[in-house]
Amino acid sequence: IRFINDTYPNAIFDLLRERYHDLLFDLLPALKKVVEQHRYWEIRFWAALAVAEIGKIGFTRMQNQVLDHWATDKRAYVRAATGYPLAYLAEDKSTRDNVRKLLNRWSDPDWGRGPDTWRYRWTAASTYKQIGLIGQDWARDWAYEGLKQIASYNDIRLLYATIHSLVVLSLQEELEHTLFTLKNWISEFCQKKPDEQSDEDIKPQYLTTLLAFIELCEIHTADPLTESNSDSDVKDDNQYRIGNILSLMEKSRATSGDIWQLAVNIGISTFKFRLEDLFFSLITFWTEYASDASEYQTTITNLVAEVFTGLESRDKKLVWNLLRRWEKDSRDKDLANIAAMARTEIRKRVL
Numbered sequence: 001i002r003f004i005n006d007t008y009p010n011a012i013f014d015l016l017r018e019r020y021h022d023l024l025f026d027l028l029p030a031l032k033k034v035v036e037q038h039r040y041w042e043i044r045f046w047a048a049l050a051v052a053e054i055g056k057i058g059f060t061r062m063q064n065q066v067l068d069h070w071a072t073d074k075r076a077y078v079r080a081a082t083g084y085p086l087a088y089l090a091e092d093k094s095t096r097d098n099v100r101k102l103l104n105r106w107s108d109p110d111w112g113r114g115p116d117t118w119r120y121r122w123t124a125a126s127t128y129k130q131i132g133l134i135g136q137d138w139a140r141d142w143a144y145e146g147l148k149q150i151a152s153y154n155d156i157r158l159l160y161a162t163i164h165s166l167v168v169l170s171l172q173e174e175l176e177h178t179l180f181t182l183k184n185w186i187s188e189f190c191q192k193k194p195d196e197q198s199d200e201d202i203k204p205q206y207l208t209t210l211l212a213f214i215e216l217c218e219i220h221t222a223d224p225l226t227e228s229n230s231d232s233d234v235k236d237d238n239q240y241r242i243g244n245i246l247s248l249m250e251k252s253r254a255t256s257g258d259i260w261q262l263a264v265n266i267g268i269s270t271f272k273f274r275l276e277d278l279f280f281s282l283i284t285f286w287t288e289y290a291s292d293a294s295e296y297q298t299t300i301t302n303l304v305a306e307v308f309t310g311l312e313s314r315d316k317k318l319v320w321n322l323l324r325r326w327e328k329d330s331r332d333k334d335l336a337n338i339a340a341m342a343r344t345e346i347r348k349r350v351l
Contacts, residue, residue, distance in 0.1 A: 024054050028065045035070070035081050045084055052085030059089070059098040071106070071123040072116040079123045083130035090131050090139065100142070103127060107149045118153075122161045125150040129165035133172055143169070144181045151185070151208040159204065163212045170216055175243040176259070178216065183262035185209045186269070207273060213266045214278050220245040221289050246286060250299040267307035271315045279307070280322065284335060291334045300338055305345035320346070 027050075034047040055062035062085075070082045086102070089095040105111050106120040113120060125147060132143030143165075151162045170178040186209045220243040252259035270279040283300060290296035308319050323346075326332070326339035 024057065025061060025065070028054060028062065032066045032069065036073070036075075036078050044081060048081050048084035049088055052088040055085060055089055056092065056095055059095060063102065067102075072113075072119045079119060080126045082123045083127035086127045087130035087134060090142075091134060103146060107146060109152070118155055118157055121150055121153060121155075121158055125158065125161040125165050129168050132165070132169045132174070135172075140174070140177060144177075148181075148185055148205070151205045154204045159208050159211070162208050163215055166212045167215055167219060170220065170243070175216070175220055175245070176248065179213075179245075179248070179259050179262060182209050182213055182216075183258045183265075186262065186265050203273075206269065210266055210269050210273065210275070210278075213262065214282060217245050217282055218285065221286060246290065246296045246299055249303070250295055253299060253302060263303055264306050264310065267303060268310045271311055276315070276318070283338070287335050287338045290338075297338060297341065301341040301345050304338075304342040305349055308342075308346050309349055 031047045031051050031054075035044045035051070038044050038047070051062060051066055067082055067085070070078050073079050086099050090099045103124050106124040111117075128143040128146040128150070131139050131146075134140075147162050147165055150158050166178055166182075185205065248259050249263055251257075252261075267279050270276045283304060286296070286300050290300060304319070304323070308316055311319065320343070323339040323343050326335050327343065329336055
Protein backbone atom coordinates (compact mmCIF):
# COMPACT_ATOMS: atom_id res chain seq x y z
CA ILE A 1 0.00 0.00 0.00
CA ARG A 2 1.39 3.42 -0.98
CA PHE A 3 0.13 6.74 0.39
CA ILE A 4 0.29 10.14 -1.29
CA ASN A 5 1.39 11.74 1.97
CA ASP A 6 3.92 10.08 4.28
CA THR A 7 2.00 11.23 7.34
CA TYR A 8 -1.11 9.24 6.39
CA PRO A 9 0.06 5.81 7.65
CA ASN A 10 0.82 7.17 11.12
CA ALA A 11 -2.47 9.02 11.20
CA ILE A 12 -4.38 5.88 10.27
CA PHE A 13 -2.45 3.83 12.81
CA ASP A 14 -3.14 6.39 15.56
CA LEU A 15 -6.83 6.27 14.73
CA LEU A 16 -6.87 2.48 14.95
CA ARG A 17 -4.89 2.55 18.18
CA GLU A 18 -7.27 5.03 19.80
CA ARG A 19 -10.61 3.63 18.65
CA TYR A 20 -10.31 0.24 16.97
CA HIS A 21 -7.95 -2.01 18.91
CA ASP A 22 -9.47 -5.21 17.61
CA LEU A 23 -8.79 -4.21 14.02
CA LEU A 24 -5.13 -3.75 14.87
CA PHE A 25 -4.93 -7.16 16.49
CA ASP A 26 -6.56 -8.60 13.38
CA LEU A 27 -3.47 -7.44 11.49
CA LEU A 28 -1.14 -9.61 13.57
CA PRO A 29 -1.58 -12.83 11.52
CA ALA A 30 -0.76 -10.97 8.29
CA LEU A 31 2.28 -9.24 9.80
CA LYS A 32 3.42 -12.54 11.27
CA LYS A 33 3.28 -14.13 7.82
CA VAL A 34 5.21 -11.24 6.25
CA VAL A 35 8.07 -11.71 8.72
CA GLU A 36 8.10 -15.45 8.14
CA GLN A 37 7.84 -15.46 4.36
CA HIS A 38 8.83 -12.19 2.69
CA ARG A 39 12.05 -12.37 0.67
CA TYR A 40 13.37 -8.93 1.59
CA TRP A 41 14.93 -8.37 5.00
CA GLU A 42 13.87 -4.71 5.13
CA ILE A 43 10.21 -5.62 4.69
CA ARG A 44 10.44 -8.30 7.38
CA PHE A 45 12.11 -5.79 9.71
CA TRP A 46 9.41 -3.14 9.31
CA ALA A 47 6.67 -5.73 9.69
CA ALA A 48 8.30 -6.82 12.96
CA LEU A 49 8.29 -3.22 14.21
CA ALA A 50 4.62 -2.94 13.30
CA VAL A 51 4.04 -5.98 15.50
CA ALA A 52 5.88 -4.12 18.28
CA GLU A 53 3.63 -1.08 17.93
CA ILE A 54 0.59 -3.30 18.32
CA GLY A 55 2.32 -4.92 21.29
CA LYS A 56 2.28 -1.57 23.09
CA ILE A 57 -1.50 -1.90 23.20
CA GLY A 58 -1.60 -5.53 24.26
CA PHE A 59 1.75 -7.15 25.02
CA THR A 60 0.38 -10.51 26.16
CA ARG A 61 -1.87 -10.82 23.15
CA MET A 62 1.03 -10.02 20.82
CA GLN A 63 3.18 -12.57 22.64
CA ASN A 64 0.57 -15.32 22.37
CA GLN A 65 -0.32 -14.66 18.74
CA VAL A 66 3.13 -13.94 17.36
CA LEU A 67 6.21 -14.05 19.58
CA ASP A 68 5.75 -17.54 21.01
CA HIS A 69 5.35 -18.87 17.48
CA TRP A 70 8.44 -17.09 16.20
CA ALA A 71 10.51 -18.12 19.21
CA THR A 72 9.85 -21.81 18.54
CA ASP A 73 10.06 -21.73 14.75
CA LYS A 74 12.46 -24.21 13.15
CA ARG A 75 13.91 -21.48 10.94
CA ALA A 76 16.69 -19.50 12.58
CA TYR A 77 15.91 -16.25 10.75
CA VAL A 78 12.33 -16.34 12.06
CA ARG A 79 13.49 -16.92 15.63
CA ALA A 80 16.00 -14.09 15.25
CA ALA A 81 13.23 -11.75 14.08
CA THR A 82 11.73 -11.94 17.58
CA GLY A 83 14.52 -9.65 18.75
CA TYR A 84 13.40 -6.72 16.60
CA PRO A 85 10.06 -6.03 18.30
CA LEU A 86 11.38 -6.95 21.74
CA ALA A 87 14.39 -4.63 21.50
CA TYR A 88 12.11 -1.89 20.17
CA LEU A 89 9.74 -2.37 23.11
CA ALA A 90 12.68 -2.52 25.55
CA GLU A 91 13.57 1.05 24.59
CA ASP A 92 10.12 2.18 25.75
CA LYS A 93 9.97 2.43 29.54
CA SER A 94 6.26 1.60 29.49
CA THR A 95 6.92 -1.86 28.01
CA ARG A 96 10.47 -2.57 29.20
CA ASP A 97 9.35 -4.60 32.21
CA ASN A 98 7.18 -6.79 29.97
CA VAL A 99 10.20 -7.57 27.82
CA ARG A 100 12.39 -8.25 30.83
CA LYS A 101 9.88 -10.64 32.39
CA LEU A 102 9.43 -12.51 29.11
CA LEU A 103 13.17 -12.95 28.52
CA ASN A 104 13.73 -13.95 32.15
CA ARG A 105 11.10 -16.64 31.75
CA TRP A 106 12.56 -17.94 28.50
CA SER A 107 16.04 -18.03 30.09
CA ASP A 108 14.96 -19.50 33.43
CA PRO A 109 16.46 -22.98 34.06
CA ASP A 110 13.30 -23.96 35.95
CA TRP A 111 11.02 -23.04 33.03
CA GLY A 112 10.62 -25.48 30.19
CA ARG A 113 8.45 -26.28 27.21
CA GLY A 114 9.66 -29.74 26.28
CA PRO A 115 11.53 -30.02 22.98
CA ASP A 116 11.01 -26.32 22.25
CA THR A 117 12.81 -25.11 25.37
CA TRP A 118 16.17 -24.70 23.64
CA ARG A 119 14.54 -22.59 20.91
CA TYR A 120 13.14 -20.17 23.49
CA ARG A 121 16.62 -19.81 24.99
CA TRP A 122 18.22 -19.46 21.54
CA THR A 123 15.73 -16.69 20.79
CA ALA A 124 16.54 -15.01 24.10
CA ALA A 125 20.26 -15.01 23.18
CA SER A 126 19.47 -13.42 19.82
CA THR A 127 17.22 -10.85 21.49
CA TYR A 128 19.87 -9.91 24.05
CA LYS A 129 22.12 -9.11 21.10
CA GLN A 130 19.50 -6.71 19.70
CA ILE A 131 19.04 -5.11 23.12
CA GLY A 132 22.80 -4.67 23.48
CA LEU A 133 22.87 -2.85 20.14
CA ILE A 134 20.62 -0.13 21.59
CA GLY A 135 23.92 1.35 22.75
CA GLN A 136 22.95 2.57 26.22
CA ASP A 137 24.51 1.41 29.49
CA TRP A 138 21.33 -0.13 30.87
CA ALA A 139 20.81 -2.07 27.63
CA ARG A 140 24.44 -3.24 27.47
CA ASP A 141 24.38 -4.49 31.08
CA TRP A 142 21.08 -6.26 30.50
CA ALA A 143 22.33 -7.93 27.33
CA TYR A 144 25.57 -9.28 28.80
CA GLU A 145 23.86 -10.49 31.97
CA GLY A 146 21.25 -12.31 29.89
CA LEU A 147 23.88 -13.90 27.66
CA LYS A 148 25.72 -15.16 30.74
CA GLN A 149 22.59 -17.05 31.75
CA ILE A 150 22.23 -18.60 28.28
CA ALA A 151 25.91 -19.59 28.39
CA SER A 152 25.21 -21.74 31.45
CA TYR A 153 23.24 -24.34 29.49
CA ASN A 154 24.96 -27.47 28.27
CA ASP A 155 23.68 -27.23 24.71
CA ILE A 156 25.95 -26.73 21.70
CA ARG A 157 23.20 -24.78 19.88
CA LEU A 158 23.03 -22.26 22.72
CA LEU A 159 26.82 -22.05 22.88
CA TYR A 160 26.91 -21.02 19.22
CA ALA A 161 24.00 -18.60 19.72
CA THR A 162 25.74 -16.92 22.65
CA ILE A 163 29.06 -16.62 20.82
CA HIS A 164 27.33 -15.22 17.74
CA SER A 165 25.63 -12.53 19.83
CA LEU A 166 28.93 -11.61 21.51
CA VAL A 167 30.69 -11.37 18.15
CA VAL A 168 28.00 -9.13 16.66
CA LEU A 169 28.14 -6.84 19.69
CA SER A 170 31.93 -6.67 19.44
CA LEU A 171 31.68 -5.56 15.82
CA GLN A 172 29.51 -2.59 16.76
CA GLU A 173 32.22 -0.70 18.64
CA GLU A 174 31.68 -2.92 21.67
CA LEU A 175 34.91 -4.95 21.55
CA GLU A 176 36.37 -3.69 24.83
CA HIS A 177 33.04 -4.06 26.64
CA THR A 178 32.72 -7.59 25.29
CA LEU A 179 36.23 -8.49 26.44
CA PHE A 180 35.61 -7.00 29.89
CA THR A 181 32.45 -9.10 30.10
CA LEU A 182 34.34 -12.29 29.23
CA LYS A 183 36.98 -11.40 31.81
CA ASN A 184 34.30 -11.03 34.48
CA TRP A 185 32.68 -14.28 33.44
CA ILE A 186 35.85 -16.33 33.56
CA SER A 187 36.97 -14.71 36.83
CA GLU A 188 33.63 -15.54 38.40
CA PHE A 189 33.76 -19.13 37.20
CA CYS A 190 37.35 -19.55 38.43
CA GLN A 191 36.36 -18.32 41.90
CA LYS A 192 33.53 -20.83 42.30
CA LYS A 193 34.17 -23.21 45.16
CA PRO A 194 33.63 -26.93 44.48
CA ASP A 195 30.70 -27.11 46.89
CA GLU A 196 28.98 -24.12 45.26
CA GLN A 197 28.71 -25.56 41.78
CA SER A 198 29.58 -28.84 40.14
CA ASP A 199 32.07 -29.14 37.30
CA GLU A 200 29.22 -30.00 34.95
CA ASP A 201 27.51 -26.70 35.82
CA ILE A 202 30.64 -24.63 35.38
CA LYS A 203 31.89 -26.25 32.19
CA PRO A 204 29.35 -24.81 29.69
CA GLN A 205 29.90 -21.24 30.91
CA TYR A 206 33.65 -21.67 31.03
CA LEU A 207 33.78 -23.29 27.60
CA THR A 208 31.57 -20.62 26.03
CA THR A 209 33.84 -17.90 27.41
CA LEU A 210 36.93 -19.66 26.11
CA LEU A 211 35.58 -20.26 22.61
CA ALA A 212 34.09 -16.76 22.39
CA PHE A 213 37.50 -15.25 23.13
CA ILE A 214 39.19 -17.40 20.48
CA GLU A 215 36.55 -16.34 17.95
CA LEU A 216 36.96 -12.66 18.82
CA CYS A 217 40.72 -12.94 18.47
CA GLU A 218 40.41 -14.42 14.99
CA ILE A 219 38.06 -11.64 13.91
CA HIS A 220 39.67 -8.67 15.64
CA THR A 221 43.27 -9.11 14.62
CA ALA A 222 43.97 -6.18 12.33
CA ASP A 223 46.97 -6.46 10.04
CA PRO A 224 49.64 -4.00 11.32
CA LEU A 225 50.55 -3.30 7.69
CA THR A 226 47.09 -2.05 6.81
CA GLU A 227 45.76 -0.47 10.00
CA SER A 228 45.72 3.30 10.35
CA ASN A 229 48.55 5.23 11.99
CA SER A 230 46.42 5.89 15.04
CA ASP A 231 45.41 2.80 16.94
CA SER A 232 41.79 3.40 16.01
CA ASP A 233 39.53 0.64 14.75
CA VAL A 234 39.45 -0.26 11.09
CA LYS A 235 36.16 -0.16 9.24
CA ASP A 236 35.40 -3.00 6.86
CA ASP A 237 33.10 -3.16 3.86
CA ASN A 238 30.10 -4.15 5.98
CA GLN A 239 30.34 -1.05 8.19
CA TYR A 240 31.48 -3.20 11.09
CA ARG A 241 34.31 -2.09 13.32
CA ILE A 242 37.30 -4.42 13.32
CA GLY A 243 39.41 -3.84 16.39
CA ASN A 244 43.04 -4.75 17.03
CA ILE A 245 42.96 -7.14 19.94
CA LEU A 246 46.76 -7.43 20.02
CA SER A 247 47.00 -3.68 20.53
CA LEU A 248 44.48 -3.82 23.38
CA MET A 249 46.37 -6.71 24.96
CA GLU A 250 49.71 -4.89 24.76
CA LYS A 251 48.26 -1.77 26.39
CA SER A 252 46.67 -3.91 29.10
CA ARG A 253 49.85 -5.94 29.70
CA ALA A 254 51.70 -2.91 31.04
CA THR A 255 49.39 -2.75 34.05
CA SER A 256 48.29 -6.39 34.10
CA GLY A 257 44.85 -5.09 33.22
CA ASP A 258 41.58 -6.88 32.58
CA ILE A 259 42.16 -7.75 28.93
CA TRP A 260 45.64 -9.13 29.63
CA GLN A 261 44.34 -11.19 32.56
CA LEU A 262 41.58 -12.52 30.33
CA ALA A 263 44.05 -13.63 27.64
CA VAL A 264 46.24 -15.40 30.20
CA ASN A 265 43.30 -17.14 31.88
CA ILE A 266 41.95 -18.24 28.52
CA GLY A 267 45.33 -19.63 27.50
CA ILE A 268 45.58 -21.68 30.69
CA SER A 269 41.96 -22.81 30.33
CA THR A 270 42.57 -24.33 26.90
CA PHE A 271 44.84 -26.87 28.58
CA LYS A 272 42.27 -27.61 31.26
CA PHE A 273 39.76 -28.64 28.59
CA ARG A 274 42.41 -30.33 26.42
CA LEU A 275 41.86 -27.69 23.77
CA GLU A 276 45.46 -26.52 23.75
CA ASP A 277 45.57 -26.85 19.97
CA LEU A 278 43.30 -23.78 19.86
CA PHE A 279 45.85 -21.82 21.86
CA PHE A 280 48.71 -22.99 19.64
CA SER A 281 46.73 -22.13 16.50
CA LEU A 282 46.01 -18.66 17.88
CA ILE A 283 49.71 -18.08 18.55
CA THR A 284 50.66 -19.10 15.01
CA PHE A 285 47.84 -16.96 13.60
CA TRP A 286 49.00 -13.90 15.55
CA THR A 287 52.63 -14.54 14.65
CA GLU A 288 51.81 -14.17 10.97
CA TYR A 289 50.22 -10.76 11.56
CA ALA A 290 52.99 -9.60 13.89
CA SER A 291 55.83 -10.45 11.52
CA ASP A 292 56.63 -6.76 10.94
CA ALA A 293 55.47 -5.38 14.29
CA SER A 294 57.97 -5.92 17.10
CA GLU A 295 55.60 -4.62 19.80
CA TYR A 296 53.11 -7.37 18.99
CA GLN A 297 55.86 -9.98 18.93
CA THR A 298 56.62 -8.92 22.49
CA THR A 299 52.93 -9.28 23.36
CA ILE A 300 52.78 -12.81 21.98
CA THR A 301 56.05 -13.81 23.64
CA ASN A 302 54.94 -12.58 27.05
CA LEU A 303 51.55 -14.25 26.71
CA VAL A 304 53.15 -17.63 25.99
CA ALA A 305 55.53 -17.20 28.93
CA GLU A 306 52.82 -16.16 31.38
CA VAL A 307 50.49 -18.96 30.32
CA PHE A 308 53.40 -21.38 30.69
CA THR A 309 53.99 -20.38 34.32
CA GLY A 310 50.36 -21.13 35.17
CA LEU A 311 50.31 -24.66 33.74
CA GLU A 312 50.64 -28.07 35.36
CA SER A 313 54.01 -29.80 34.96
CA ARG A 314 52.87 -32.12 32.16
CA ASP A 315 51.50 -29.20 30.16
CA LYS A 316 54.64 -27.15 30.71
CA LYS A 317 56.61 -30.00 29.19
CA LEU A 318 54.22 -30.10 26.23
CA VAL A 319 54.60 -26.37 25.57
CA TRP A 320 58.37 -26.41 26.02
CA ASN A 321 58.83 -29.25 23.55
CA LEU A 322 56.55 -27.58 21.02
CA LEU A 323 58.44 -24.29 21.28
CA ARG A 324 61.68 -26.15 20.75
CA ARG A 325 60.30 -27.77 17.57
CA TRP A 326 59.04 -24.41 16.31
CA GLU A 327 62.41 -22.82 16.98
CA LYS A 328 64.17 -25.45 14.86
CA ASP A 329 61.66 -25.19 12.00
CA SER A 330 63.46 -23.28 9.25
CA ARG A 331 60.31 -23.17 7.08
CA ASP A 332 58.65 -20.53 9.28
CA LYS A 333 61.21 -17.99 10.45
CA ASP A 334 58.62 -15.77 12.16
CA LEU A 335 57.30 -18.64 14.26
CA ALA A 336 60.84 -19.81 15.01
CA ASN A 337 61.68 -16.31 16.22
CA ILE A 338 58.62 -16.14 18.48
CA ALA A 339 59.45 -19.58 19.89
CA ALA A 340 63.02 -18.56 20.65
CA MET A 341 61.89 -15.33 22.31
CA ALA A 342 59.26 -17.21 24.34
CA ARG A 343 61.78 -19.78 25.58
CA THR A 344 64.15 -16.99 26.60
CA GLU A 345 61.36 -15.21 28.49
CA ILE A 346 60.32 -18.45 30.20
CA ARG A 347 63.89 -19.07 31.37
CA LYS A 348 63.95 -15.59 32.92
CA ARG A 349 60.77 -16.30 34.84
CA VAL A 350 61.63 -19.82 35.93
CA LEU A 351 65.24 -19.27 36.95
